[in-house]
Amino acid sequence: MRRRFLRFLAITTFRHAWFFFPLLALLTAGAVHTLRRMEVDTSLVAFLPPASPEALNIREVVRDYRNLEPIVVTVRSREPGHEAVLISVATELARWLDDARYFLPPIYRVDELAQDYYSSLSDLRLIQLLTPEDWAELRDADNLARHLKRLAAHRLNAFAPAEVRRARTLREDPLGALEAIQRRVAISRGPTRLETRDGYFMSPDGRAIYLLLYPVVSAENGRNATRILWFLQSSRRSILERRAPWADLVEIDFAGNHVTTARQIESVQDDFDKILKITVPLAFLLVLLVFHKLESLFFIFLPPAIGLVWTLALATLAFNGISAVMAAFLIVISAMGIGYSIHMYHRFTLELYQKRNYYRALSRSYVETGRGVLASAVIVTVLFALLFVTSLRDVQHWRDLSRILRDSQGLAQFGIIAAIAILCNMLACLIVIPLFASLKALLARGRVKPVQLYRFSLERFYEPAVTRPRMTLGVMLLLSVFLGYQARNLDFFPRFASISAFFYPADEQLGEADNRFGRPGRPVIAVVRGDTLQRALEQNDQLYRNLNRLDRDVYGILSYDSLRIALPSIRSQQEALNELRRIDLARLRDELQAAAGDLKLAPGVFQRYLEQLRQLQLRSDNPDFLRFSANESDALKNTVWRYLTSREDPDGKRQYYVATMIYPRAGGFPPDRLDAMTAALRVDLDQLELIGDPFVERELAQLIKYNLAIMILMAVLCILLGLILHFRSSRLAWLVFIPVVAEIVWICGLMALANLRIHFFTVLALPLILSLVLDNALQLTQYHHDRRPCSVRHAMLAVGRVIPLTAGIMALCYGTFALMRHPGFRQFGLTVLLGSAAVLVGSAMLLPALLQLLGRGQSLGVVLRVDSETEI
CATH class of the missing domain: 1.20.1640.10 (Multidrug efflux transporter AcrB transmembrane domain)
Structure with missing residues (x-):
């Protein structure tokens, strides 16, 4: 059966080359055209089985929260004493990078949320944002003494304009809630513990200023990451060329997932280009050394190239793209196609030199060597198809199977595409060699000129x-x-x-050696959910409390970015108001009077302060809770949408999801403490998904x-x-x-x-x-x-x-x-x-x-x- 099929394929293709040549060219051209819309996914998630709930959650969260992980732009001065230049460069750079195609508006001053949103809140609503940790700090005796000393300083400098404004702030925000929140925001909104100086994210030595860029496209797509890096580099080049003095004073660097992905791709491509420029000619010379004919290059290397194009086109049509790892693996599979072509062409050449007849040479080589190629290809194809079969253990419903077949993710798809690649390489080899043999016979007019191999x-x-x-x-x-x-x-x-x-x-x-911000590692996305928005926010507040309880040094945590700093649940806001009501004003008055005596201040200096607290306590009985509604400010709504998403579950019920980014230090989370950290984060939480490398x-x-x-x-x-x-x-x-x-x-x-x-x-x-x-x-x-x-x-x-x-x-x-x-x-x-x-x-x-x-x-x-x- 195999003998007859292979002999029929060889002779039919050879005799009707006038038909198969245009067909082959048309199929290959169509495949190349299809590759224009191929997407390449660089995510590790690409190999999780999509039938599992964990993989579904991961993929959806990556899609919904793709811009949570920012890019850090670092503007460094080469010499100290150029803070003004750094601010000018950062301002100009922020204007260049404010492009809606790539990023949300850049952040380089104290967070815009603290500027626009917190400053617009009433004093009572500010207090509603306070966490238990904030209340513990505000109740601290040292904090009270610090407040008194600052009040005394304001009294002694009452006529200084800046001090008058600060005194007004203290009178309107007697607990220092705004200061506590701004300080917390500055260290918990980016991939590292950001510090502020004169309202900017600036290093303590004044030699570096930082901008945060939140991309609007996912880094999991290698093409997007490359486009973003190109935009960043072109912006940097344009600024430094337009302002020549700046080029000698500052340097601009970028860090983040998008940048890392793009640089990895560029580095690998650069190495490929350099190596292939040497190795490909050497491989060609090796083939020419054996066969002594230029035609051998076409017989051997063209079939696997065509097979690769066919495979990528089929993967694009079926799955809309492949993963970067799958693309690399397909290039490796092309080596199998090269092996098939070498065996087939070598045997065809031997038979042709012996029999001096193209029909007999093709028939003999296809019947004998072709059978071996077919057997080898089928065996390896079955091995890869087993990856698909092993993944069926996760299938519990026909919908899961259909998801596996239509998505370009999971080891099941890996096995399917790899099996298709081997079959395409084998088919290209079996079709192309007779076509080229027909062309060779036509050009040589049937003559055969043997050479010693x-x-x-x-x-x-x-x-x-x-x-x-x-x-x-x-x-x-x-x-x-x-x-x-x-x-x-x-x-x-x-x-x-x-x-x-x-x-x-x-x-x-990011220059840790220069006393600047620590370099973050790849973050983990912690996702909580609830059947109502308030339930999801309550779960998020509990996650925030669990994070605050963790020892950062033990678990390698550098920072975390949470919605809790902008929108706590109503229950947490009520708890904050309860803390406000527990303040004993009489006892506080006695403590203030005693402290005033030590500072030689008149007792009346605190009267406005105490009256403000009393008014806040009275108003706390009828609070204006922070809610996510159309009546709230745009700053709040824009910020919330970065963390919150909702969608319907399979039963048609609406579910709300809130994400928190947890950044490790450069070395990542300690592997041996990952389980302990997971257990600590899950305390008192109904459902928590931890997503990350x-x-x-x-x-x-x-x-x-x-x-x-x-x-x-x-x-x-x-x-x-x-x-x-x-x-x-x-x-x-x-x-x-x-x-x-x-x-x-x-x-x-x-x-x-x-x-x-x-x-x-x-x-x-x-x-x-x-x-x-x-x-x-x-x-x-x-x-x-x-x-x-x-x-x-x-x-x-x-x-x-x-x-x-x-x-x-x-x-x-x-x-x-x-x-x-x-x-x-x-x-x-x-x-x-x-x-x-x-x-x-x-x-x-x-x-x-x-x-x-x-x-x-x-x-x-x-x-x-x-x-x-x-x-x-």
Whole structure:
């Protein structure tokens, strides 16, 4: 069946090239056009199964709160004493960056909420915002003495205009609520503990001023992050060019998730460009060295390129885009397509030089080598399809299955797209090679000009295996035992699923060494919810209390950004008013009079102060609570929408969600204290979702490790079963299976010796190596079996050159990633290099020795006669 199908495909495509060429061009052009609307998601969330409620919440929160994580713009002066210049630069920069396409209005003075919103509130409403911690501070005896000293200072300087305004503020805000709130706002509205100086976010040494930019687009889209970084850099360049003196006095830097994402992309692209400019020509030269014809480049490299374009187009049509990690993996899968093309073109060339007939050469190469390519592709496709099957354990309803099929997220989609990619590469190879063969026959008018193919001197490897197979197998066994013993030291990277864990640009630091603000790490979004707005706000107030109870140093917390500072629940506002009513005015009067005597002040100086408190207590019986309504100020409404969202649950009930950003220090939250912090945050809360890299990485690590264990077990069974079905012989299947297992063991041992660890990037290289091992072992075994009578030496002379060719192409195209700056890609490149070496040794020594001992069915006399034959 397979033979007839492959022969029909080859001959039909060859004879009707006039029809298939335009069809191929039309399909590829349409696929390229489709790629224009492809979105690339850089989020870790992309690999969580979308059928789970946690993944749904994460995705929706990332969408709704995409602008919660700000970008910090740092304007530094190169020398001290330029505070005025810093303010001028910040003002001009804020004007340039105030672009609604990218950001909300920049913040560089004491928060606009404190300026516009808090200042507009009545004194009683200000008091309603106070937290229990604020009341504890206001009741403190030291705070009371500080107030008295300031009142005394105002009395002694009563005629100074500035002091008159401050005295009026104290009389109108007797408890100092506005000051406490402004101080709290200044240190809890950004990614770090911001401090103020003269109304600006300025470092204590006066050499840096900071702006906060809240983007309107998500950093999870790599294209958006790149556009934002380009806008920031162009704004900086324009300002410094327009004001030449500023370029010598200040420097402007950017930090934040969007900036980090864009810089990672730029860094990887820059390394790719530099490496590919060298490695791609070397790979081309290696192919030309073997085949001595320029046409070989088109036969080998064009089919996987077309297959990649088809895959990306199908992913865009089905899922509207892919993740950045999936895109990288598709590039790796293209290496499998290169392997298929090398095997097919090499066999076609051999048959063409022997038979001098294009029809017979295509028919023979497709029937024999094509069957091996088809078997290998189907086996690897089944392995990736198992990722989809394992994800079905989360499906509890048909709607969950439909969500998996339509969304470009989760390991299920990863398996689907990877399987599609392999099939597209195989199909492109099987279609393109006959078309090019037809074009070649047309241009050459049917003539064939054979050339000698390069052999790589492989006899140094396979001759010991052919002449002394038992000794070779013994050595290979000892090598397997040694490397298998070393493989026990191979462990998982703690942040297995993290991509950003390997890379954090040095220029993202915010100058902690210069006594400036601490550099924040990636934040965690804490989300509470309720069936009413007030219930959600009550939950958020409790979360704020839990945060205040945590020891920042123990849990690595730098700052947090909460709606509690702008809109507490009515219950919390009532509690604040109750604290106001508990103030004993008579006792306070006695304390003030005693303190006034010590300061030699007249007792009447506090009369206005006490009367104000009395009026506040009376008015607290009929309060004007802060609510989220149309009657409130625009400053409040604009601020609330940054934290609050609502949507209907599956039952049609409205749910309200409130988010709080929790920022760690640069090193992130301590992994060993993450569970304790989670438990402390959940105290007295009905429902709390913690969303961020630490939690996503932990869930992904468990998910991937679980699936990895299943995949290893299923891979062993699928490969063995697939080989048995392909050869219809258990003996031949084991001849291929043993080298595959041995070489995988060698690679694990070599990784352990090279101090490599199992993480996303090293796992990314394993399918590539597995495909390379399987292709070489299957093709050599099949050639030895199909061409009976055939000796091992003859098989190695005929098709053995493909082994170093494929290993060399993989080492050049992917192993050179070891030269990249990104540690993850560097370890990926090292893994590919080790894998290429293991494949070369296993395919050129271990497999020939097994074939020499177990490749029965051929008489010795025939084998010796065949050994004397020459093969191009």
